Amino acid sequence: MKILTVGTVAFDAIESPFGKVDKIIGGAATYISWSASYYTKDLAIVSVIGGDYDMESLDRLRARGVDTAGIEIKEDEKSFFWSGRYHTDMNTRDSLDTQLNVLLSFDPKVPSSHRDAEILMLGNIDPTLQMKVIDQMKNPAFIVLDTMNFWMEIKLDALKEVIKRANLLTINDEEARLLTGEYSLKKASQKILAMGPQYLIIKKGEHGALLFSKDDMFFAPALPLEDVFDPTGAGDTFAGGLVGYLAQREEFTFEELKQGVIHGSMMASYCVESFGPQRLMELNDVMRMERLEEFRRLTKF
Amino acid sequence: MKILTVGTVAFDAIESPFGKVDKIIGGAATYISWSASYYTKDLAIVSVIGGDYDMESLDRLRARGVDTAGIEIKEDEKSFFWSGRYHTDMNTRDSLDTQLNVLLSFDPKVPSSHRDAEILMLGNIDPTLQMKVIDQMKNPAFIVLDTMNFWMEIKLDALKEVIKRANLLTINDEEARLLTGEYSLKKASQKILAMGPQYLIIKKGEHGALLFSKDDMFFAPALPLEDVFDPTGAGDTFAGGLVGYLAQREEFTFEELKQGVIHGSMMASYCVESFGPQRLMELNDVMRMERLEEFRRLTKF
Numbered sequence: 001m002k003i004l005t006v007g008t009v010a011f012d013a014i015e016s017p018f019g020k021v022d023k024i025i026g027g028a029a030t031y032i033s034w035s036a037s038y039y040t041k042d043l044a045i046v047s048v049i050g051g052d053y054d055m056e057s058l059d060r061l062r063a064r065g066v067d068t069a070g071i072e073i074k075e076d077e078k079s080f081f082w083s084g085r086y087h088t089d090m091n092t093r094d095s096l097d098t099q100l101n102v103l104l105s106f107d108p109k110v111p112s113s114h115r116d117a118e119i120l121m122l123g124n125i126d127p128t129l130q131m132k133v134i135d136q137m138k139n140p141a142f143i144v145l146d147t148m149n150f151w152m153e154i155k156l157d158a159l160k161e162v163i164k165r166a167n168l169l170t171i172n173d174e175e176a177r178l179l180t181g182e183y184s185l186k187k188a189s190q191k192i193l194a195m196g197p198q199y200l201i202i203k204k205g206e207h208g209a210l211l212f213s214k215d216d217m218f219f220a221p222a223l224p225l226e227d228v229f230d231p232t233g234a235g236d237t238f239a240g241g242l243v244g245y246l247a248q249r250e251e252f253t254f255e256e257l258k259q260g261v262i263h264g265s266m267m268a269s270y271c272v273e274s275f276g277p278q279r280l281m282e283l284n285d286v287m288r289m290e291r292l293e294e295f296r297r298l299t300k301f
Numbered sequence: 302m303k304i305l306t307v308g309t310v311a312f313d314a315i316e317s318p319f320g321k322v323d324k325i326i327g328g329a330a331t332y333i334s335w336s337a338s339y340y341t342k343d344l345a346i347v348s349v350i351g352g353d354y355d356m357e358s359l360d361r362l363r364a365r366g367v368d369t370a371g372i373e374i375k376e377d378e379k380s381f382f383w384s385g386r387y388h389t390d391m392n393t394r395d396s397l398d399t400q401l402n403v404l405l406s407f408d409p410k411v412p413s414s415h416r417d418a419e420i421l422m423l424g425n426i427d428p429t430l431q432m433k434v435i436d437q438m439k440n441p442a443f444i445v446l447d448t449m450n451f452w453m454e455i456k457l458d459a460l461k462e463v464i465k466r467a468n469l470l471t472i473n474d475e476e477a478r479l480l481t482g483e484y485s486l487k488k489a490s491q492k493i494l495a496m497g498p499q500y501l502i503i504k505k506g507e508h509g510a511l512l513f514s515k516d517d518m519f520f521a522p523a524l525p526l527e528d529v530f531d532p533t534g535a536g537d538t539f540a541g542g543l544v545g546y547l548a549q550r551e552e553f554t555f556e557e558l559k560q561g562v563i564h565g566s567m568m569a570s571y572c573v574e575s576f577g578p579q580r581l582m583e584l585n586d587v588m589r590m591e592r593l594e595e596f597r598r599l600t601k602f
Contacts, residue, residue: 219525224485224518259602262602297517298518299520
C-alpha cells in the first residue's frame with residue numbers, strides 16, 4: 001500500500017541537557033518518512049521548502065523509496081525553522097523561535113500520481129490545509145491525523161471537521177483532556193471516538209501510548225532508556241513506524257493497530273538516542289527486531 | 302508463608318475532586334493487610350494506635366486472618382492522623398495536617414510468635430524503626446521495604462542501612478531520582494540495586510510501575526479507569542497484593558515478581574475506586590480474576 005505523508009520538511013535547532021545542534025534537518029514529514037521507509041518503499045511527501053534547504057537530504061529520502069515530487073521548492077524563500085530547548089524533564093520543552101517562512105503561503109497540491117494512495121498520513125499542520133489534502137484524494141482506505149493543542153485553541157471548528165474524516169487520531173494526553181474537558185483518559189477517549197475516528201492513540205511520551213477503539217483498549221510502554229538525548233521527532237517517528245507497518249500488513253483491524261503501535265514505539269525509542277533524525281537513518285533489521293524483542297520482554301507476563 | 306507487616310494503622314481525612322471524607326480508617330498496614338488477605342490468611346501486623354481507634358475495624362482485620370496482637374494500644378493517646386487534598390491531577394496532593402500522636406513514641410516490638418515470618422513487609426515509617434524490626438526477626442526469606450522522599454532528606458544514612466538489608470525496595474520515580482541523582486530511571490535502578498536489594502520497583506502512579514533486577518526489567522501499566530476517586534493507599538495496596546501473591550507462591554524469582562507486580566496493580570486499581578479502603582473490603586475472586594484479564598488484554602500483543 002502506498003503512503004502519502006503531508007507535513008513539514010524543515011530545519012531545527014535543538015538544545016537538551018546532552019548538548020545542542022544549531023541547524024539540523026527535521027519536520028514531521030522527514031521523521032515520518034524515514035521511519036516508514038523501514039517498512040515500505042511506496043512513499044510520497046507533499047510539503048514545501050525554501051531554496052536554502054539541504055537538497056542532498058532529499059536525495060537520501062529518494063534513495064529510501066520516498067517520492068519527493070510533491071515537495072514544492074520556493075527558491076527565493078526560506079524553509080520553516082523551529083528552535084527549542086528541553087529541560088531535564090524531557091517531557092516539556094520551550095520553543096525559542098518559530099519562523100514559518102514558506103509555510104505562510106503553503107497551499108498543498110497533491111500530484112495526480114499520489115491521489116490514489118491508500119494511506120494518508122496528515123502530519124501536524126493547519127487543519128484547513130489538512131482538509132484541502134483530503135479533498136484532493138481518491139477515497140483513501142485509512143487516514144491518520146496528527147495535530148496539537150495550538151489548533152484546538154485557534155481553529156477548533158476546522159479541526160473537528162478533519163477529525164470527523166480521520167480513521168485514526170493521534171494526540172497527547174494533555175491534548176485529549178483539552179479537546180474533551182475530561183481528565184480521565186478513558187472518558188476522553190470515548191468522547192473523541194464519538195467525534196468520528198475509528199481509533200484513537202493517546203501519546204504519553206516517556207510513559208508510553210494508549211490505543212482505543214469503541215470497545216477495546218491497548219497500552220504500549222515506552223522502553224526505559226539509559227539516556228534520552230533529544231525527543232524531537234519522536235511522535236512523528238512513532239506515527240511513521242505505525243503507518244509503515246499498516247501499509248505492509250494491508251489491514252486496519254485492532255489487532256494490527258496494536259502491533260503497529262509497538263512498531264511505532266520501537267522506532268521512536270531509537271529516534272531519541274541522538275539529535276535530530278540521525279539515529280533513525282542508521283538502523284537495520286537486526287537492530288529493529290532486537291528492540292521489538294525488548295518490548296515483548298518488557299510487558300509479557 | 303507468613304507475612305509480617307510493620308506500618309501505620311491510622312485515621313485519614315481526604316478531599317478529592319469527587320468528594321471528601323472527614324475520618325476514615327487508613328494507614329499503610331491497613332491497606333497492605335487488607336490487600337494481602339485475598340492471597341493468604343497467615344498475616345500479622347506490628348503497629349501502634351490510640352484509645353480513640355475504631356476497634357471494630359480490627360475485628361474485621363482479624364476476620365480476614367490478620368493477627369493483631371502486635372498492634373499496641375495506648376489507651377490515653379490519640380491515633381496517627383493524616384489529612385490531605387488531591388487536585389484534578391491525582392498524582393499530586395497537599396498534606397493539610399499530620400498529627401503523629403502515638404507514632405511519636407513508637408518503639409516496635411515483634412511478638413515472639415511473629416519472629417519467624419518468612420516475608421517481612423516494612424511499610425513507610427522511620428528507617429530507624431524499620432531496622433529495629435529487622436533486628437528482632439529470625440532470618441526472614443524476603444524483606445520488602447517501602448519508604449519516601451522525607452526519609453531520604455532527613456535520615457539518609459539510616460535509610461541506606463535498611464536498603465542494604467532489603468530484598469525489594471519500592472519507591473516512586475521522583476524518589477528514585479532523588480536517591481541517585483540520575484534522571485534516567487534505568488540508570489537510577491542500577492545505582493539502587495548496587496546498594497544491596499535484589500529487586501527494585503519504581504511506582505509511577507497512573508503511569509504504572511517498573512520492576513528491575515540487575516539483568517532484567519518489566520513494566521506493568523496502571524489500568525486506565527473511568528474515574529479515580531481517591532488514590533490514598535494505592536501504593537500500599539499494590540505492595541499488599543504483591544507480597545500476598547509471593548506468600549502464596551513461596552518463590553522469589555523474577556518471573557514470580559512479575560506476576561506479583563500485576564496482582565499488586567490489579568488490587569490497586571480497585572482501591573482507588575472509592576474513598577479509603579472501602580472498595581478493597583468488598584472484592585471477591587471473580588472480580589479479581591476479571592480485572593487480571595483486563596490487565597492481560599491491555600498489554601498482550
